[in-house]
Amino acid sequence: MTVINFGIVGLGRLGKIHAENLAKNVPGSCLIAACSLVEEELAFARNQLGVAKTYTTYEEMLDNPSLDAVVIASPSSFHVTQIRQGLEKGLHVFCEKPIGLTVNEIEQIIPIINLHSNQKFMLGFMRRYDTSYRYAKKMVEDGEIGEITLIRCYGIDPSSGMDSFLKFAKNGTSGGLFSDMSIHDIDLVRWFTNSEIKKVWALGNNKAYPQLDALGELETGAAMMALDNQAIAFLVAGRNAVHGYHVETELIGTKGMIRVATIPEKNLVTVYNEHGANRPVSKDFPERFKEAFIDELTEFVSCISSNRQPEITALDGLYATEVAIACKNSWLQNECIDV
Ligand code: NAI
Structure with missing residues (x-):
């Protein structure tokens, strides 16, 4: 099985769950990088989940050349920017709901997602x-x-x-x-x-x-x-x-x-x-x-491995x-x- 190397941004209430699933419960995934503003959360990722590299900025994490995909579990106001940055680095992107906080910012990110149609994008409606x-x-x-x-x-x-x-x-x-x-x-x-x-x-x-x-x-x-x-x-x-x-x-x-x-x-x-x-x-x-949190990421990995787009799209997020x-x-x- 091809292994997909993940990075995650956000290790709070939900990010911790996704991180643990990517590290332990989702077949075909490997969590190699994590980003948070909170040092204890990064220590959790290193010590409990064996994450090799931790970062305090998303931009630095995206420079890790071993990444294939990123999971965005940061506060909702960062989502659209972090989706764009991830896609522009050539990564597959799984983003927590909501995709964005305003219709305007979502309408701007949709053409960018469409432009990267060879990469997979999925929204977390678990x-x-x-x-x-x-x-x-x-x-x-x-x-x-x-x-x-x-x-x-x-x-x-x-x-x-x-x-x-x-x-x-x-x-x-x-x-x-x-x-x-x-x-x-x-x-x-x-x-x-x-x-x-x-x-x-x-x-x-x-x-x-x-x-x-x-x-x-x-x-x-x-x-x-x-x-x-x-x-x-x-x-x-x-x-x-x-x-x-x-x-x-x-x-x-x-x-x-x-x-x-x-x-x-x-x-x-x-x-x-x-x-x-x-x-x-x-x-x-x-x-x-x-x-459901395990199964949605398992589906995302499967979409990447079998080269098909996930059912849940950015338009679902917009509507x-x-x-x-x-x-x-x-x-x-x-x-x-x-x-
Ligand atoms: P939280 O406040 O518990 O955690 C936020 C995390 O993001 C922290 O690790 C923090 O260090 C990190 N962070 C904040 N600003 C950052 C930045 N500029 N760069 C990098 N990391 C940054 O938030 P929570 O509750 O985990 O929510 C995160 C997202 O997940 C939200 O968008 C929320 O809507 C969504 N969510 C979805 C749920 C679901 O049912 N699918 C349930 C709970 C949250």
């Missing part, structure tokens, strides 16, 4: 690689629930993650609740319906964390969406699930319904005790999407961000917005 979502997608494609009429999506982070979110939000701009969190649900809506979102109406508040007002962030948001094919989508995003990490999706079709993770179960265990019969739930995104920004504007302007 839910498309989750076993349950793949199972549901196959059922939808096989026509088992008929035509989708409505999708309801919940994406609520655990309240236990608030401290780490505050650090993340202060590091750079997250893009706000809809670009940071709902973007996954927006991608699922597009993926399941094969249709585009054309109109949104969004609301939000910070009742649980009023301190988010000062950061320009939202804790709870909801959006109603109209799709080109007349289906309806309803999204809830939040950062205050006290029970754990709540990602749930419901697909209502003309012939039936599918629900994914109505209770966001950790496993098949039910605990019977003085509190009743209880199902343990996923505590955070690394736990819930552990396998999802356009909808997320429309949600933010709808909330700010208190009106229905055409996408």
Whole structure:
């Protein structure tokens, strides 16, 4: 098997997971370089993952002539610049969501990605690689629930993650609740319906964390969406699930319904005790999407090795961000917005 030599930029909440997967869990990948601003994270890469070279600037890492590909897991505001720099060095690029924070910067990076069509580019919408979502997608494609009429999506982070979110939000701009969190649900809506979102109406508040007002962030948001094919989508995003990490999706079709993770179960265990019969739930995104994070990078390596472009494109990133920004504007302007 050809081995793909990876570098990674960003070793924070998610970068650490990708780094560990590239070093240990993704067949055909070898993590040879890592970049972060934080010395302890670089020491982790060297000592725990055996990464040969670590860097404090992305530009220096890109000068490593042994690299074949780069994974971008830095704050979202750096993504488009780092995509361009990676492509211009001749590397394959896997970038975390969102691809960019503004429509303008994404529209500028797309022609550059297209210009490097011999290199592979993939965006990290990992839910498309989750076993349950793949199972549901196959059922939808096989026509088992008929035509989708409505999708309801919940994406609520655990309240236990608030401290780490505050650090993340202060590091750079997250893009706000809809670009940071709902973007996954927006991608699922597009993926399941094969249709585009054309109109949104969004609301939000910070009742649980009023301190988010000062950061320009939202804790709870909801959006109603109209799709080109007349289906309806309803999204809830939040950062205050006290029970754990709540990602749930419901697909209502003309012939039936599918629900994914109505209770966001950790496993098949039910605990019977003085509190009743209880199902343990996923505590955070690394736990819930552990396998999906491995499978998306395995797919990226496979695309490189077999010389085919990944299914998730920069246009998926553009459309999802356009909808997320429309949600933010709808909330700010208190009106229905055409996408
Ligand atoms: P974080 O704040 O925990 O980590 C950021 C990392 O980037 C740190 O290692 C920091 O040293 C490094 N960094 C910052 N500025 C840099 C620069 N100029 N040059 C090089 N390195 C730099 O952030 P987190 O939560 O890991 O998020 C990173 C990205 O991953 C974001 O775009 C976020 O949207 C995305 N993400 C995606 C998730 C998913 O479900 N697919 C989940 C969590 C994050």
